[in-house]
Amino acid sequence: MFKAVCDAKDFKKIINATSNLVDEICFEVDEEGIKASAMDPSHVALVSLNIPKTVFSEYISGIHDLGIDLEALKKIMARSKSNDTIIMEYDEEKNKLLTTFKNNVTRNFSMALYDISSNNLKVPDIEYPNKVSIKAGAFVEALKDSELVNDHIILSVNSSDNQFVISSKGDLNYSETIFSLSKSETEVVSSEENEGAVESEEVINNVMVEYKVLENSKSTFNLAYLKDITKSTASEDILDIYLGEDMPVKVEYNIGGAKLVFLLAPRIES
Amino acid sequence: MFKAVCDAKDFKKIINATSNLVDEICFEVDEEGIKASAMDPSHVALVSLNIPKTVFSEYISGIHDLGIDLEALKKIMARSKSNDTIIMEYDEEKNKLLTTFKNNVTRNFSMALYDISSNNLKVPDIEYPNKVSIKAGAFVEALKDSELVNDHIILSVNSSDNQFVISSKGDLNYSETIFSLSKSETEVVSSEENEGAVESEEVINNVMVEYKVLENSKSTFNLAYLKDITKSTASEDILDIYLGEDMPVKVEYNIGGAKLVFLLAPRIES
Amino acid sequence: MFKAVCDAKDFKKIINATSNLVDEICFEVDEEGIKASAMDPSHVALVSLNIPKTVFSEYISGIHDLGIDLEALKKIMARSKSNDTIIMEYDEEKNKLLTTFKNNVTRNFSMALYDISSNNLKVPDIEYPNKVSIKAGAFVEALKDSELVNDHIILSVNSSDNQFVISSKGDLNYSETIFSLSKSETEVVSSEENEGAVESEEVINNVMVEYKVLENSKSTFNLAYLKDITKSTASEDILDIYLGEDMPVKVEYNIGGAKLVFLLAPRIES
The missing domain is CATH 3.10.150.10 (DNA Polymerase III, subunit A, domain 2)
Incomplete structure (x- = not known):
């Protein structure tokens, strides 16, 4: 049933x-x-x-x-x-x-229906040092930028500059997208003259909504796979991206209550 | 001239x-x-x-x-x-x-201009037992459903259940679209309290606007031809479809005062 | 720098x-x-x-x-x-x-960057007898019409009929687009009863905005090149087209303050 x-x-x-x-x-x-x-x-x-x-x-x-x-x-x-x-x-x-x-x-x-038996594959329960949450649309655009240059991309995070960088390096050309963490700032101006009346709210960059980086990491991944992983996302969907040096990247997102998790092995530079 | x-x-x-x-x-x-x-x-x-x-x-x-x-x-x-x-x-x-x-x-x-002489071809004056009138958009969608399964489709009408069924059968898979005749029902609620004021009109399924079936029929037709026949219709155009057992299907529709008639031979199952 | x-x-x-x-x-x-x-x-x-x-x-x-x-x-x-x-x-x-x-x-x-040295190419300073200014959209449509017939088109202007004609001739078929100069007419109706109140402005054909023809000319050009030259224009952009018998056509237009000039050699009919 x-x-x-x-x-x-x-x-x-x-x-x-x-x-x-x-x-x-x-x-x-x-x-x-x-x-x-x-x-x-x-x-x-x-x-x-x-x-x-x-x-x-x-x-x-x-x-x-x-x-x-x-x-x-x-x-x-x-x-x-x-x-x-x-x-x-x-x-x-x-x-x-x-x-x-x-x-x-x-x-x-x-x-x-096919005769496929359950394979009992599970997403390994890895502890990641770094997590970046970002709007799917901006991530997909960065992948398309990289496509001009190479079929592999580098995802790197750096605990000192609060940046998530997606880059691609060809023999002659280079492309990179830099996502910076802008702290949400809501500044309430309230003076005698304008008591309770004026509120100035700074428009903030909310492309990257979370950035938790414990250790720097920089890994290379196959671009085509990352495109497949994110192909069905809508521009405003939030991707949770888990990163660590020499670790597979884990990408998670939700579709209407369902949860999708993707794991992609890094490319080991020879 | x-x-x-x-x-x-x-x-x-x-x-x-x-x-x-x-x-x-x-x-x-x-x-x-x-x-x-x-x-x-x-x-x-x-x-x-x-x-x-x-x-x-x-x-x-x-x-x-x-x-x-x-x-x-x-x-x-x-x-x-x-x-x-x-x-x-x-x-x-x-x-x-x-x-x-x-x-x-x-x-x-x-x-x-070409040198094509008039061929005096006329649409044979066949009496059909069955006629279904249906919105072109819904018919075209049913053809596209069938395309997933086979390059032939079955058009069938049944005088007992008031259904027009478009189906397609592959080796493993199957698809069908069922058009049911919903009678137009306008129910006027009129009571002492609401005299002349309340009218409840049921929203009706008006995809199939006419269904006159004298005898059951079920015939197989080439899907590509039916797609060509209906390719230039707009979604709200009304197709008059004439059906009979082992008879060619006749599809008629109007474009701004002009009349188009298509006749398509059934596929005789060997 | x-x-x-x-x-x-x-x-x-x-x-x-x-x-x-x-x-x-x-x-x-x-x-x-x-x-x-x-x-x-x-x-x-x-x-x-x-x-x-x-x-x-x-x-x-x-x-x-x-x-x-x-x-x-x-x-x-x-x-x-x-x-x-x-x-x-x-x-x-x-x-x-x-x-x-x-x-x-x-x-x-x-x-x-490539190692391309400046070639000192300059657009030759030719005096043209004829100039037609026309909306890019209408010009591009005329090119597409011509495409049905031949891969070359004829641009002709005639000082007696104030027409700019884009035509194409195949073995059997023919196409042409005729741009006529309609003089801008603004007629101000002003009578005792409606003093200062009524203004009737005739809607005019403003596809061709300028037509200065000193001598008739008729030349044949490669259609594909003219399509490339005008491919990036917006429909309302104004093309300045300079024409003369046996002379290259010169097409000029502006994009946000930048000036683009194209020169295309005529096809000499053999």
Whole structure:
């Protein structure tokens, strides 16, 4: 038994975000919700997905492993309209996932499930020295800048200058984006003449919303993977980026109550 | 003598709709208007066009057969702007069609005519048991759903359940769109307290506006042809779809007073 | 020493307009501003650029020749946002151009300079008998019309009919756009009853804003080059087009205080 009902918009975005890196994944469903994790075909990146049942307006489930062809499910989701209601059901007998889009017409899709067993992959519980939280739009723009120069980028943080730098170095050319932490400053001017009337609020740079750096780190990553990881984000989504010297970068973000975690191995310079 | 003047917008749409299926066509012009019909190169579909002279703001014509290169005329029409006035004239001496777009500048196009004789193709006068009238946008969406699964689709109507179903069946996957007839219900609540004041009108599903089914039918058609037939429709255009067991499907719609009829042979399952 | 600060929008447009025809160019910078000129690789067209220092909000420069890879600079400029401030600096030691986009984040690009010496190309000081000033949008549309028929177009002016005609002739087909000079007419109706109150202003065709023709001319030009020359114009930009029999066409337009001049050799019919 598996039946889950939700709005089309966020679920479509979740599937898109997951399918950028992996082609197939095992949805481990139980009464708590849907969990899934998989490595990309080159084993450089790991994606982990957690959709708690609270994301759904209706959710009933036993314990099942649903082997999902993500490319096929993405195409089905792409056919949904943003105000559709999605109903997903598991047809145990035929081993198929039935998806219904309900609106003023009813549209049914039946998709064969793969025989993918749960791989018990978990995101390793690493303690990171550094965490940067940043708007997805600005991060994606920095990736596109880097693309002009090289297919690898360097992410670096420095505890002394409070800067998060995304840079790229080619044989001749160079590009970098510098995110500086501007402290939020709200200055309330209040004088005799203007008592309680004037409030001047400085407009602040809120692209980078958190910057906790315990030790400097500088690592090189594959640009194409980072683009895939962030491709489905909206400009105002907040990415939590965890960094450490010679450590994989961990990127986390939420889509409507679901949590996506991506881990990407650094490139070891030879 | 042939001279016809009209607004660019609708005429452009008519030429687009016709050129999706056939490359060349003979415009049989006379004092009543323009008629044309042709089969697609594979002889699976027939398109028939009737543009009465009332569509034009000015129309004078003798009896001529104008052999039109539809691809060329489509490209010329694509150059028109929606507020242009189009003037078409037949240059008998040079056997060319002169097209003028008038706006704040004058743009002239001269196009050589083909030697296509009128083929006297007529849409056969078949009596259909079933007719479904439906918004073009919803029909086109159902075709796109089907595309995920197979390059053929099944159109079926059933007199017992008042449903028009568009479905597609692949080796593993399946998709279907179900259009149900919702009767228009206007419920007028009128009580002592609210005399003449309250009217509650139920919002109704008006995607399928007519459903006349005398006998069940279920036939398979080539999806690409149905896409071509409906490619130039606007979302709110109404398609009249005539169906019968083992009969070609007939699709009719109007563009600004002109009538387009398409006939598509069913696929006989072997 | 070279440092120039400006808004992203116009500078981006200037670089785009220049890079459509040539791949590399020498920016001859001095205290007055930036000058540059180059021929396209086939030596059919010449582009000349003059960006006076008044275009910049800050400008300091010695005399330098900066060999610019226009394709690379165009890609960097494409990364700017319309409200970015651009800071360009010449790193003499490394022979690089440093470009910074400033907004709520700082983005730096370093680009290697080529060893292109100033070629002292100047736009020849030819006296033209004819000048037509016309909105870029209408000119570009006429080029697109011509594209349906041939890859060359004919530009002709005639002192007797006050028309500027852009035409194209294929083996079978023909297209032409006719720009007529409509004199600006402002008719002030002023009668006893409406003294000082009624003013009727005729809406005029202002696509062609100037037409000074001393002698008829008719010349053929390569369509693709004229498209490149006008590709970066906005619809309402005014093109000054200088024409004469057997003379190259000269096209001039301004982008935010900078002046671009293009010269294109006519095609000599064999």
